[in-house]
Amino acid sequence: MARNTQYVIFTLILLLSLTAVSRAAPAASTTIFLPLIASPPAPIPFGPVHTGEGTYYNATGAGNCSFPASPDNLMVAAMNHSDYDNAALCGAYVQATGPNGAVIVRIVDRCPECAPGDIDFSREAFARIADPVDGRVPISWQLVSYPLPGPIVYHFKDGSNEWWTAVQIRNHSNPIAKLEALDGNGVFQEIPRTTYNYFVAASGLGPGPYTFRATDIFGQTITDSGIPHVENGDVSGSAQFPPPP
Incomplete structure (x- = not known):
């Protein structure tokens, strides 16, 4: 009887010890890996x-550069006639700084009455750099290479055809310096640019498809072959311009 009692007591002590150890054991650690963004x-x-002066107008995103209106993005502006430079800055991005801050705008129009260095902003963009009640403020600005999603886009003008071909480049990160088309002899020929931002081959480029070579102001090129003619339509290119070298 005494032996049985001792056995029971020993068993109880052992169980209590195991329970205490189990409760005291630390929980297993868990490592959470967060994705790198x-x-x-x-x-x-x-x-x-x-440097110059900044003003504002009721911009829509359309204008002398012949881009469509962009009601969902009115961070746009009109460049003074001198710096507009025969549409050379159409579609370019500019970082402008005024009394109250800075803003990046896309050039979509020309301001013929503006002095060299001046920019006429959309009302929405002007409000980022100054109080609209001021109307005219001193600014400084600089061109920027602006990273954009997707490739450049070739847009053919309404009325464009094989005998009079007008094409525009859209969605470009850097200002466009020139556009060339490959002729029947395998030589790239530069297409003249108009003040309304279309590259126009007055005698036409034929029915297509075309091989175009677009060059930005840094001399970087994008060559696209098999571009069909789509009147008043868009054709995506193969790449986007990289940042400045």
């Missing part, structure tokens, strides 16, 4: 810093 590329300023 890369920051989007930042705009890269380049070229000289210009």
